Amino acid sequence: MDSCQNCKFRSKLFDKLSEEELETINSNKQTYLVSKGETICVAGEQIKEFVYLVEGLVKLQKVGRDGKAQIVSVARPLDFVGLLTVFSNQDYQYTITALVDSRFCRIDIDVMRQLAAKNGLFALDILKYISKISDEIIRHTYAINSKNLRGRIAMILLDFANKHFESDTFLLPLSRKELAELIDMTPENVIRILSEFRRDNLVYVKGKQIEIIDRKLLEKIRDLG
Template structure:
């Protein structure tokens, strides 16, 4: 993937990010204060138990937010796409990160200093409301995921995850998440994820090209996803 140096004015995710509610003056201040960096696939953006220094905004690429379970296995909490913010909960609470963020493909990610973030929270009500909405949505998503893991079979969870990932990889038409990451996203083991992906292929729900997955029957996956709701 060829990445470009980004600013808030030309960022590919700007229209979908919270910064779309900022004034031209606020955008200019962000451009002056923000530091954008390139992360290779697999490179940590920040790590669990470290202290936050600012707010991360994904400009290009994809980032997985992960947490290690008591068994030492990685659980993926969410996938952040261009325009998404990462690390805001720990920043707001002035606490160490409870999870890690890792690039799952070559990515361009911008770091907004803590002081700039706090200034926006205090001066821009639309930005503040947007952050509160993000917090509520994340809580709701976590509650849904807990319920799914408890009651929905793995087959349904993987169908749901593929539909979710399809919206994240919308510009690529194919899902390039590894089978191990897919397993971590739905709370299962890699071998089970591989088996179910193979079943979906045989049922003509998806196509597989090496490590990439292309959905060819979205309605079929939706039916499997909602079968156990």
């Protein structure tokens, strides 16, 4: 019933696989449920499996020398959270933690490698995804660092509205501290600027509940910040 062949969450990444190859994946995969806050894999551990997010939301983070966490990316299903370094590195580069209750699959990494080696079109698709993800992370990082604090908050709010929720009203899946780790600022300043946006009637903010009121102005702050 839960076979990869019939999985409605299956991504286009696997489109180039034959029925037989899909069955290989199916018989080498395991499905897991994790609750909010649970860790899926830990940076530094040896990679044995390819991690594929089916439902939910996770964060990829690394820990700096000073022990402070930095969130590299917030990933949704089909973002192939484990993909990034699976093919270059022996160890996970990032710790992956569920932001909401999530479901994911693990596929033996050697099985993935063998399929890629055997099926060049499949490998080429993985290539495309990896390039795309890396590219987005790099772009995001540079975007963040080129903006002032108000611009960063504006950007991240619009990003959540546009990419994650497709609505101007949403429930933030991150704490203020996590927001700070994602856009490289202190929790105090995240709060300060959110309050400022609320005072200026740009955004309705109550706890994690967010509503974008003046989208035009917010976009201006993002773009000029």
